[in-house]
Amino acid sequence: xxxxxxxxxxxxxxxxxxxxxxxxxxxxxxxxxxxxxxxxxxxxxxxxxxxxxxxxxxxxxxxxxxxxx
Numbered sequence: 611x612x613x614x615x616x617x618x619x620x621x622x623x624x625x626x627x628x629x630x631x632x633x634x635x636x637x638x639x640x641x642x643x644x645x646x647x648x649x650x651x652x653x654x655x656x657x658x659x660x661x662x663x664x665x666x667x668x669x670x671x672x673x674x675x676x677x678x679x
Contacts, residue, residue, distance in 0.1 A: 615678040621646065621671065628667045629660065636664055638677065644668075646677040 616624075618638040625636050625648050633654045641647040648664040650657055 613672075613674060613676040616675045617678050618646070621675060621677065622648070624671060624675075625664050625667050629663060631660070634660055640677060645672060 621638040622636045625638075626634055629636075631654065633652070634650065635652040637649045637651055638646050639649060646668070648661075648668045650661040650664050653660040
């Protein structure tokens with residue numbers, strides 16, 4: 611099954627929505643090992659906690675979406 615292509619901004623929006631938190635800023639960057647990787651830039655509380663949750667969400671999303679060049 612082919613993965614759908616999404617821009618970094620679209621992937622970021624999907625992750626922020628899945629986090630169910632306000633004022634969280636996530637950037638998505640290309641990663642040679644995984645294809646793409648989320649980076650939590652700002653959060654209202656525990657930055658490391660949000661980063662871990664974003665990475666868990668990304669594991670599932672990578673099965674469905676690839677980063678558009």
